[in-house]
Amino acid sequence: MTERQDCASLLVQHLGWIERVAASLSRRNGLSGDEAEDFASWAKAKLVEDDYAVLRKFRGESALTTYLTVVLTMLYRDYRVAQWGRWRPSAAAKRRGPAAVRLETLVYRDGYRWRQAADLMHSRGETDLSEDELGKLLADLPAGSRGRPRQVGEAAMAAITDGADAEAGVHAAEAEQERQALGTALARAMQGLNDEDRAILRMRFWQGYSVADVARAMRLDQKPLYRRIDRLLSRLRTELEKAGISRERVRVLTDEDAA
Amino acid sequence: MKGRIDDAERLAALLEGRVTDGERAALLAELARSDDGLEILGDAAAVTRELEEEDRAAGVLPIRAPRPGARPRLSARTGALLAAGIAGLLLAPLAWRAGRIPQGSYAMNLSRRVAVAGKGLPPGVGSAPRTSVRGADDGLSPGARAVRLGARQVDLHLARIAGDAAAAGAASRDAARLLHAVAGAGTAAAVYERAAAPAGEAVADRDLEAADANAERLAGTAAVRLGAWCEAARFAATRRDAAFFRDTRREVAELAATRGLPSGAGPALGDLRTVLDGGGPVDWAGLRTRLDVLLGAAGG
Known part of the structure; x- marks a missing residue:
């Protein structure tokens, strides 16, 4: 059997796994049914590309299924960037589960009004939550799109007021100053942690992974990880307070993160 | 994203606990600075966990993999001696049962x-x-x-x-x-x-x-x-x-x-x-x- 046939055979044997991973990635990232199918087809084409280069690169240092899972995750990231620029689900949405991610995607990535998004999710059977519950869910998510700038029509432009009055400007400047001070203090406090602790906190709070997923990713026992995260948060609070960030602001920040 | 974490197989080995302590430390040092790397690792872990849960619910036996947290930290010799000692202490009272209960062929x-x-x-x-x-x-x-x-x-x-x-x-x-x-x-x-x-x-x-x-x-x-x-x-x-x-x-x-x-x-x-x-x-x-x-x- 030639290497090419060998790789083709391997791909066919693992097709079921590949499709399950692609479907799971699509669910986690709020893709619609059509988008999920599109991604799965695109990813499979990438695996075949250049005479199965991805499979030929495999050295056998892990199980092939795990390797394929990581490869598909990398491919999903490339796909997302190609389709929607730097847009990605927020940590808050990820923490709240697939319905929150889908809702956020429809509203902030695709530009639907939230009632339209709710209708769409209901009509496609993507959630059992009521319209009110979806509204509350959306209110808990950070507002605004982090995606590629979209072209908007004149109507949308007209809706923007020029009312940046002086008071609002001052508040905005103060908020920005506080945000920068917090960012600097946080970066300094994080520098005091070792690599593993930093990675744990970033995954848990910046990226919104569950403790179970962080434990799985880092090969750590889940139970002690809860206590470890509590200790790290407590240490960060102390460092931030030492840096002059108000106790109230720190509490709000860390409570938000822990939610 | 460049470096070791650009290598899917290194990340897969990290997920499976099949890297040495030194390799793990090097990977974590890169990951701690890379949102993209952490996102890939986190998503791959989450997907794997989800699919394993589906399999468990469907009654498929899981693959035996190293237990999370069970990364080798001791030398092989020290680990073997320690494990033998602990196993001896823990299993001695149960040894009489070994003839009756198969432990896996x-x-x-x-x-x-x-x-x-x-x-x-x-x-x-x-x-x-x-x-x-x-x-x-x-x-x-x-x-x-x-x-x-x-x-x-x-x-x-x-x-x-x-x-x-x-x-x-x-x-x-x-x-x-x-x-x-x-x-x-x-x-x-x-x-x-x-x-x-x-x-x-x-x-x-x-x-x-x-x-x-x-x-x-x-x-x-x-x-x-x-x-x-x-x-x-x-x-x-x-x-x-x-x-x-x-x-x-x-x-x-x-x-x-x-x-x-x-x-x-x-x-x-x-x-x-x-x-x-x-x-x-x-x-x-x-x-x-x-x-x-x-x-x-x-x-x-």
């Missing part, structure tokens, strides 16, 4: 190692190099019979893990037939026959474990284990699972040093060990061929 443990949760039957189950069993008067030597028996035990467990009742039935039927010519193996053969019946999946794993262990003892442990390892290794080679060969290296060395293997096994096993010990990139197709040759030579 060799074939079953190998099968769990190479099975892929949630996937169909591994390709090659029951296929060449030995597709049929010729029955009690087939002229097989005792060693060759034992090798075939070990291979069919692995086929049986892999098929059960995959939920393939037809393949499990065929493998179990073969195992029973092979045992008909083995003195005193009637009880074990009866268990395999029961497992080959249409409702064979209802036979408990622990009954099959006991049957495996008895069959192994009566047919010849070394030869049965050689057959079981060869069969599992064929699937591992098909899947390019280098970890399987790394993890079972010592077992192969011990088997090679054992007396009582079929005469045809020696040269083929020696040739295979030379390849496995050679280092460098693995020629997977070549390895699979060598395993077929070994199984064919040892199994008569």
Whole structure:
């Protein structure tokens, strides 16, 4: 059997796994049914590309299924960037589960009004939550799109007021100053942690992974990880307070993160 | 995203706990600075966990992987001494039970190692190099019979893990037939026959474990284990699972040093060990061929 046939055979044997991973990635990232199918087809084409280069690169240092899972995750990231620029689900949405991610995607990535998004999710059977519950869910998510700038029509432009009055400007400047001070203090406090602790906190709070997923990713026992995260948060609070960030602001920040 | 974390296989090895402490530290140092890297690692972990939960709910046995948090931190010698001491202390009061309760047969443990949760039957189950069993008067030597028996035990467990009742039935039927010519193996053969019946999946794993262990003892442990390892290794080679060969290296060395293997096994096993010990990139197709040759030579 030639290497090419060998790789083709391997791909066919693992097709079921590949499709399950692609479907799971699509669910986690709020893709619609059509988008999920599109991604799965695109990813499979990438695996075949250049005479199965991805499979030929495999050295056998892990199980092939795990390797394929990581490869598909990398491919999903490339796909997302190609389709929607730097847009990605927020940590808050990820923490709240697939319905929150889908809702956020429809509203902030695709530009639907939230009632339209709710209708769409209901009509496609993507959630059992009521319209009110979806509204509350959306209110808990950070507002605004982090995606590629979209072209908007004149109507949308007209809706923007020029009312940046002086008071609002001052508040905005103060908020920005506080945000920068917090960012600097946080970066300094994080520098005091070792690599593993930093990675744990970033995954848990910046990226919104569950403790179970962080434990799985880092090969750590889940139970002690809860206590470890509590200790790290407590240490960060102390460092931030030492840096002059108000106790109230720190509490709000860390409570938000822990939610 | 550049560096080690750009390498999907390094991240996969990290997820499986198959990196050294030094490699892990280097990977974490890069990940701690890379949102993209952490996102890929986190998503891959979350997806794996989700699919494993689906498999568990569907009743698919999980693959035995290193327990989370069980990364090696001690030297092999210190770890082995410590583990032996702890195991001795913990298990001594329970030792009397060992004769009554099977702890997992060799074939079953190998099968769990190479099975892929949630996937169909591994390709090659029951296929060449030995597709049929010729029955009690087939002229097989005792060693060759034992090798075939070990291979069919692995086929049986892999098929059960995959939920393939037809393949499990065929493998179990073969195992029973092979045992008909083995003195005193009637009880074990009866268990395999029961497992080959249409409702064979209802036979408990622990009954099959006991049957495996008895069959192994009566047919010849070394030869049965050689057959079981060869069969599992064929699937591992098909899947390019280098970890399987790394993890079972010592077992192969011990088997090679054992007396009582079929005469045809020696040269083929020696040739295979030379390849496995050679280092460098693995020629997977070549390895699979060598395993077929070994199984064919040892199994008569």
